[in-house]
Structures are given as structure tokens and as C-alpha cells.
Amino acid sequence: MILIPFGLIIWCLTQLGYFNNILKNQIGNTTNLYSAVLIISFFSFLIGLYFLVFVKEKQEDEFIAHIRLLSFQRATFLxxxxxxxxFIYMLIFKKEPSGDAGLxxxxxxxxxxxxxxxxxxxxxxxxxxxxxxxxxxR
Amino acid sequence: MKNSVKEKRLKINMTQQELADEIAVSRQTIFAIETGKYIPSAILVLKIAKTFKKKVEDIFNLEKGD
Structure with a gap:
């Protein structure tokens, strides 16, 4: 569970270049380390999310299975x-949603x-x- | 599909939790069945009927649109 916020925060801060100066001052060339931090933080977030998604309820019965199926349908629609x-946003504004790595x-x-x-x-x-x-x- | 699970349950002074434990489901499942939010599977229907010692059609009835 702790992987989700931890991974997301580290990933966002790394993407924003928060650790660039700290790492550069101490190590020098940081490209590989920078990529490693990005990959590890994002995958830890993803693994945490999957744990959250596939966690079982205390009593996993057919009604819970029904709600799970319904949630899958709604999530697909959303x-x-x-x-x-x-896509409409990209079409109208003729640019990707967020800067260089938008797509x-x-x-x-x-x-x-x-x-x-x-x-x-x-x-x-x-x-x-x-x-x-x-x-x-009651 | 209409059902009279609540009436039958109250008749024998059984709580939702007791019925849930009897047929191995959660209490919210019993609540959902009683309020018509969820139509149970054939297995659950048979288990409920067995618990109340009634026939399935005494508890569950089809409606016009079904």
C-alpha cells in the first residue's frame, strides 16, 4: 500500500527535476541514475496500485464479484x-497535453x-x- | 424479480447477519437481495430456500417484465 504514494511522489518530483541539482553536485553524470529512479518509482507505484486493485475483501462472495464486474464496465467507459x-484537446489546441513528453x-x-x-x-x-x-x- | 426474503426472515426472527452466516455471504449481500438491488444466482436462491425450508417459488417471483 505504501508503494502507491511513495512511488508517485518520487516519480513526480523526479519528473519535475527536483533531484537534478542534488544528484549532480554529488555524483556528476546522473543520466543513468535519473532513469533508474524514474523507472523504480513508477513501477513501485504501479505494483502498489495492482495490489490495491486485486486485494480480496474479507468475504468475497458473488455480490462483490458483481460489483467488481460493474466497476470494470464503468472504468472502461470512463x-x-x-x-x-x-484527443479533442490535442486536436483543438494542436499540441500534446503536457509539454515535450505529452503523448x-x-x-x-x-x-x-x-x-x-x-x-x-x-x-x-x-x-x-x-x-x-x-x-x-439500526 | 420480486422476493419476500425480508418477510420470511423476520417471520423466524432471524437477523441479516445470521442469514448471511448461514448461506456464507456478507451482510451487504443480504441487504442488496432484500432491497432488490441484486438478483442472486441459482445457488444462492436454493440456499436461501433451504434455510427457510420453503420452495423457491414461495420466496422468489417473476415480474411482468422478466
Whole structure:
């Protein structure tokens, strides 16, 4: 679980060039180290996200499986909407979403958006149904 | 599909949790079935009927649109 925020923060800070000066002063040529930090941080974020996605509920029954399937469908739909808006944005403004590595970033985000939508939709649905069930119990 | 799980459960003074434990599902699953948010599988339907010692069609009924 800790891999998700840790990996994301390190990856974002490295992309923003936060560690450039620190590493340059101490080591000199930092290209390889810079790439290694980027790769390790991004993959640790991805592994953490996959753990979060495939974690089992305490009681994994057919209703949970039904919500998982529904979340997959909604995540697919939302990813399609994301693609549509991102392409329209690129078409209108005739540039990639974020500077030089725009297309690369856009594709990375499209992969992540699917899993993020899935995790969010699944957990929110489950939270709401648990809340309603608890309210009825009282 | 309509069902009378709640009525049958209350008739024998059974809580949602007890029914859930009996048929090995979570309490929110029982809640979802009772409120019609989820249509259970044939296995679950048979387990519920067995718990209440009733026929399936006494608990679950088809509606016009089904």
C-alpha cells in the first residue's frame, strides 16, 4: 500500500527535476541514475496500485464479484471518455497535453486512469451499500 | 424479480447477519437481495430456500417484465 504514494511522489518530483541539482553536485553524470529512479518509482507505484486493485475483501462472495464486474464496465467507459476528451484537446489546441513528453504522459495516464477509476468506483459502491445496510440495521 | 426474503426472515426472527452466516455471504449481500438491488444466482436462491425450508417459488417471483 505504501508503494502507491511513495512511488508517485518520487516519480513526480523526479519528473519535475527536483533531484537534478542534488544528484549532480554529488555524483556528476546522473543520466543513468535519473532513469533508474524514474523507472523504480513508477513501477513501485504501479505494483502498489495492482495490489490495491486485486486485494480480496474479507468475504468475497458473488455480490462483490458483481460489483467488481460493474466497476470494470464503468472504468472502461470512463477511460473511453478520457480518451475522447484528450484527443479533442490535442486536436483543438494542436499540441500534446503536457509539454515535450505529452503523448507519453497521456498514454501513461490512460493506463492509470482505468485502474484508478476501477478502484474508486468499486470502493465507493461498496462503501455506500455498507452504509445503507448499517442504517437499515439500526 | 420480486422476493419476500425480508418477510420470511423476520417471520423466524432471524437477523441479516445470521442469514448471511448461514448461506456464507456478507451482510451487504443480504441487504442488496432484500432491497432488490441484486438478483442472486441459482445457488444462492436454493440456499436461501433451504434455510427457510420453503420452495423457491414461495420466496422468489417473476415480474411482468422478466
Amino acid at each position: 477511460q473511453f471518455v478520457y480518451f475522447l476528451f484528450a 507519453e504522459m497521456f498514454l501513461i495516464l490512460s493506463i492509470l486512469s482505468f485502474w484508478l477509476f476501477y478502484v474508486l468506483y468499486f470502493n465507493i459502491s461498496l462503501f455506500l451499500i455498507k452504509k445503507k445496510a448499517n442504517e437499515e440495521q
